[in-house]
Amino acid sequence: MEYKFAEIEAKWQKYWDKNQTFRVSEDPGKPKFYVLDMFPYPSGAGLHVGHPLGYIASDIYSRYKRHKGFNVLHPMGYDAFGLPAEQYAIQTGQHPAITTENNISRYREQMDKIGFCYDWSREVRTCDPGYYKWTQWVFIRLFRHWFSKETGKAEPIETLIEEFERYGNTRVNAASGKCPRFGATEWMAMSEKEQQLILLNYRLAYYADSMVNWCPALGTVLANDEVKDGFSIRGGHPVEQKVMKQWLLRVSAYADRLIDGLDTVDWSDSLKEIQKNWIGRSEGAVIKFEIENSPESDTGSFIEVFTTRPDTIFGTTYMVIAPEHKLVQKITAPEYRSPVDSYLQETLKKTERERMAETRTISGQFTGSYAIHPFTGGKLPVWISDYVLAGYGTGAIMAVPAHDSRDYSFAKHFNLPVTEVVSGGDLATGSWDAKEGVLINSDFLNGLDVDSAIKKTILKLEEKGLGFKKINYRLRDAIFSRQRYWGEPFPVYYRDGIPYVLKEEELPLVLPEVDSYLPTEKGEPPLGRAKDWKTAEGYPLELSTMPGFAGSSAYYIRYMDPNNDNELVSAEANRYWRSVDLYIGGTEHATGHLIYSRFWNKFLYDTEVVCEDEPFRKLINQGMIQGRSNFVYRIINTSKYVSHGLKDNYEVTPIHVDVNIVHNDILDIDRFRKWNPEYSKAEFILEDDGTYRCGYAIEKMSKSLYNVVNPDDIIEQYGADTLRLYEMFLGPLEQSKPWDTNGIDGVHKFLRRLWKLFHNEKNQPDLSYGDPSSDELRIIHKTIRKIQEDIEKFSFNTSVSAFMICVNELTALKCNNRRILSDLVVLLSPFAPHISEELWEILGKEGSVSNAGYPEHDPRFTVENIIQYPVSINGKTRLKVEFPADSDSEEIENEIIKNNAVLKYLKGSPVKRIIVVKGRIINIVV
């Protein structure tokens, strides 16, 4: 074998490491470019071939940008806190730090073998105190700020205190929890404890009772994005709703900016759409409905509803409040007490999961009370039903069955009236939810279209003091505490039950040792076991730790200045690197990390720690690599296995077989017999050609399905350059696709043919030093243009094809011209860096190819003098005719009808029209 990839790859990996080839620093003389991968959680299983897909793409782009003269920041690190290491610790007693350290070494080893150009001197680990010091620091800053809706940004809490001292909270327009009104004198009269409790309502990191997702199996609460369909995403354990005191981040304050910012970033539409839906902004109105015969005349005598369709107010025929609504007890009429109580018992004991499972089973109970319609004064029965959610809007609705499908089904079920107020639907078959049509049966709104009616209704409500315009969000504040061990400790202590944050100088607050990773007997989190877990003054420290997204929310900032002990990032480093120019990672982070880190970044922007409002300018979601499983077919009740082509003649059971002992769907029978003792005596019914052919299926890549392919194995067999090229060759980056090794030989063959261009039959370098021929120049310049265009649009699969075409063509010309091959090597080096370095050396060049300038495309070499025009007759391509490139349409038209071959096709039919698209096609219409 001439192309010794194993030797070459080891050689250059050592070279890069020794020469620190990819180490970067701020260099004002060069334009910067920041390329980031989503850093991995180092799991015990190591990397499989799916993981590096995005890393390879970003590596290619980084190396390309470097050739183009950019100072490229391309770092890597580890999202090292997390549940699996802790679960493992619970089972085995091994400290999660050790598990994590081991897994990181394994990841690093695997990544090094692929030949990435990371600047490893900038590596970060979220579990390192030198790193999480800054996670804690940001938390303290969040605690010390509030969000002003006046300025639209975070403001120091001192400004709020000043305001309270002067005016109380009556004029404050803040993103806050529910807080009673007070004046300046009242504020001054409050105890410190009372004042602190008030301030908690305003802080961006706050401590409050809230409805949380409690996961008993994991012993912790989870954020909304960590739960799907009522189960935890990590581990798949059931999750229930519970009220608990927890730390939260006031992400909702930034809802508008998080939506608006999406217009300024270059992300895929689908990802933007996911974020928009998750934030769920809806414009509408809050409307007050008075309750008839309310026992109290002042407060609590009305129901507040939120609606996006105030225009349909005249179609309201009843009201619904959520079972958890605070007015439930108050408004229930005595004679309805008992049915209401039993309904409440029935629904409130249900978990979130059960409610979801029973989607669309309609249930509800009349309270016996009536609300008063604000315009007609009519009586509207008030119902309780679980189809109204306590947590959204006001937890109460005005039901308009004619124009809301949920209200419609409810009304039909309980025989409530339906009043049409927007024309256009057929109420016999269903509700008319569309915002189209003309208002009817609606007093002062009659004749208006929906949009004007909405405006007019709000205006009238405001006049009467019965309502106002309101924007609602689906996005909730993020629950930020976890009752777990392996995470960042909160820099928080409690005095008199009130939380206070540590001073910045006291950071990092280092995670203490514990004797066990389980909750204490009192049910406290594991940190309850730590000795002396209190401040120097003796105040107890917080026992929860931070969630997974804490450490990943600002890691891209830390990479800019990873060893700075005095600041999260220096202003100088931040102003140079600014923000991430290209971010590549999976779409699964759309509603978690990518929301939280945008929120953190905006906060840091408001407080002038960073200089860019959005952290990730361009973002690409690489597709998932799925597994491709192989099957053998055992004939029932025998130990005979029949090949795929013949299996239909027997009754068989398909059995998963390790894909690593199958090549191009052909089973390695010896290895199969050795794979598992169960198969040692297996007999086979083979195809006519003597092979055993396996069946296949596309499934998740998973150990249990025996379809996991480890990049190390591929590298051992083919080399890292082949792996890199093949992962790109598989298809478009964004598309999900199965890992199928069937085509890898072709890519490897390409590298061997490339090698041969530089060598004679005896594998000695053999180059020519003259001027390249025009054919050679045409080929290389065509390739320069194509590769460059492809990289700019992240179409790496077509680049690989272009390289193959180039090498095929140069091989046909027996080209070994040094100038041509030098350009080719630079073009290829982002994709296959090891072989490129080796060939660069063979070409007699100094230093690393990664420092070479990118070849310039010169159009003079690629212009064609003669163009081959496809000629179609009535749109069907029939033949090809050559014309000089500078002939104009008229000349071509005149020539083409004289062409013998064309005349043959025309068979004398009269020509109606000739269309000539210059440089493209000729179409003759007869």
Add this chain to the structure above:
RNA sequence: GCCCGGGUGGUGGAACUGGUAGACACGCAGGACUUAAAAUCCUGUGGCCAUUGCGGCCGUGCGGGUUCAAUUCCCGCCCCGGGUACCA
């Protein structure tokens, strides 16, 4: 249900703003080299018909439409993948 993607040979996929559909590669078939195999190289390879040579017809999920020309644009449907789901 709603919102995004996507359906092209045996397979992965290619096709610039409407302009030669199937590039490149795998697989397969045949051949060269070899005692043989591997490796390498050459030829063919969407389907159907014709095959003595020319060739002809069909074909990008399905059905319509616009156009000289449609994988590409428009309308209606089917299927697959992802997100989200009583969010008023």
